[in-house]
Amino acid sequence: MRVYLAGPEVFLPNAREVLDAKIALARRHGFIPVSPGDLEIEHKPTKREFGLAISAVNEKLMLSAEAIIANLTPFRGIAADTGTVYELGFMCARGCPAFGFSNVAQSHFERLQIYYDGKIAGDAQGRPRGPDGLAVEDFDMVENLMLDGGIEARGGAFVTRTVPPGQLFTDLTAFEECLAIAARRLLEGGASSAP
Amino acid sequence: MRVYLAGPEVFLPNAREVLDAKIALARRHGFIPVSPGDLEIEHKPTKREFGLAISAVNEKLMLSAEAIIANLTPFRGIAADTGTVYELGFMCARGCPAFGFSNVAQSHFERLQIYYDGKIAGDAQGRPRGPDGLAVEDFDMVENLMLDGGIEARGGAFVTRTVPPGQLFTDLTAFEECLAIAARRLLEGGASSAP
Numbered sequence: 389m390r391v392y393l394a395g396p397e398v399f400l401p402n403a404r405e406v407l408d409a410k411i412a413l414a415r416r417h418g419f420i421p422v423s424p425g426d427l428e429i430e431h432k433p434t435k436r437e438f439g440l441a442i443s444a445v446n447e448k449l450m451l452s453a454e455a456i457i458a459n460l461t462p463f464r465g466i467a468a469d470t471g472t473v474y475e476l477g478f479m480c481a482r483g484c485p486a487f488g489f490s491n492v493a494q495s496h497f498e499r500l501q502i503y504y505d506g507k508i509a510g511d512a513q514g515r516p517r518g519p520d521g522l523a524v525e526d527f528d529m530v531e532n533l534m535l536d537g538g539i540e541a542r543g544g545a546f547v548t549r550t551v552p553p554g555q556l557f558t559d560l561t562a563f564e565e566c567l568a569i570a571a572r573r574l575l576e577g578g579a580s581s582a583p
Numbered sequence: 584m585r586v587y588l589a590g591p592e593v594f595l596p597n598a599r600e601v602l603d604a605k606i607a608l609a610r611r612h613g614f615i616p617v618s619p620g621d622l623e624i625e626h627k628p629t630k631r632e633f634g635l636a637i638s639a640v641n642e643k644l645m646l647s648a649e650a651i652i653a654n655l656t657p658f659r660g661i662a663a664d665t666g667t668v669y670e671l672g673f674m675c676a677r678g679c680p681a682f683g684f685s686n687v688a689q690s691h692f693e694r695l696q697i698y699y700d701g702k703i704a705g706d707a708q709g710r711p712r713g714p715d716g717l718a719v720e721d722f723d724m725v726e727n728l729m730l731d732g733g734i735e736a737r738g739g740a741f742v743t744r745t746v747p748p749g750q751l752f753t754d755l756t757a758f759e760e761c762l763a764i765a766a767r768r769l770l771e772g773g774a775s776s777a778p
Binding site: 396398399400436438440442444446450470471474481482500503511525527528531533534536538541 | 634662666673675677695698717718
């Protein structure tokens with residue numbers, strides 16, 4: 389089974405090394421990994437055309453895959469990398485089994501409490517809101533409910549973990565836990581083990 | 584044509600008012616609007632189950648739509664709302680025409696320059712990176728290249744605009760510009776006007 393390995397690792401200084409480690413782990417768990425950066429992108433006359441070519445290659449790679457494992461660790465803020473989230477939605481629409489992991493164990497609500505410095509209060513209807521008036525989702529979820537919901541609806545799992553400082557995007561323990569769960573559910577033909 | 588109106592307006596204190604204004608504008612441009620919050624969600628025993636029910640309803644609404652207009656204005660940080668981005672990827676995978684707008688006119692690269700306080704420098708290969716080592720996308724795009732690329736590949740447009748302070752999520756000028764472009768491209772049967 390071909391599994392698309394989505395995540396912001398492509399932005400790391402040691403991207404190739406981390407992507408190769410993810411590819412090796414996916415193989416060890418019985419999957420055929422498909423990873424952004426697998427294909428060479430030919431030179432283009434403008435930056436924008438080059439970016440569009442990367443997008444087209446990644447979409448093509450996704451269309452060649454049957455499942456996704458997405459690194460949804462908060463990226464440059466309190467939420468997941470938008471490129472990765474686009475890819476999660478893309479694969480969920482295709483009906484593919486979807487798995488997510490985050491190297492931050494806090495829930496979406498806990499991250500928002502920090503973002504709002506604890507200043508979350510109920511409105512007239514009792515709905516929690518930040519000082520900016522925006523409603524604060526409190527659904528016992530890791531991310532926005534569309535992400536957690538999309539993963540769960542496709543039989544996947546969302547694994548979270550606290551990792552040592554400085555290893556936010558390089559610790560692959562949660563990723564490997566995703567692989568183990570995905571292998572049990574998708575590769576072992578476990579019709580008899582399903583409830 | 585049914586068009587799904589994705590965006591973080593659902594979190595606003597005056598969500599219903601803004602959603603109704605979007606719905607009215609979409610109708611005025613000839614579309615049948617489909618909007619999160621259109622359907623009642625029945626009560627559930629836990630917060631998580633309630634969140635999953637909202638996710639399921641939104642996915643059902645998306646499956647009933649043939650196009651999407653996504654509000655990709657930076658939300659609680661420098662990037663778009665992850666729920667909206669999931670929905671954009673979802674509709675793009677279904678091959679639906681996709682349009683986006685942002686009430687922040689800066690490019691992704693310009694927002695990252697502010698995020699990194701101008702401290703972006705080329706690495707040994709000349710690739711721009713922040714002080715944290717993360718590569719900085721510089722593709723003349725509004726958002727992560729998967730978002731801009733997904734919209735462009737489906738014949739859509741990504742409209743940006745600077746709005747007055749305090750109107751980041753309520754100014755509907757860019758949204759209406761999206762509607763006008765979408766109506767021209769999708770409703771006027773413009774085979775003869777296409778290049």
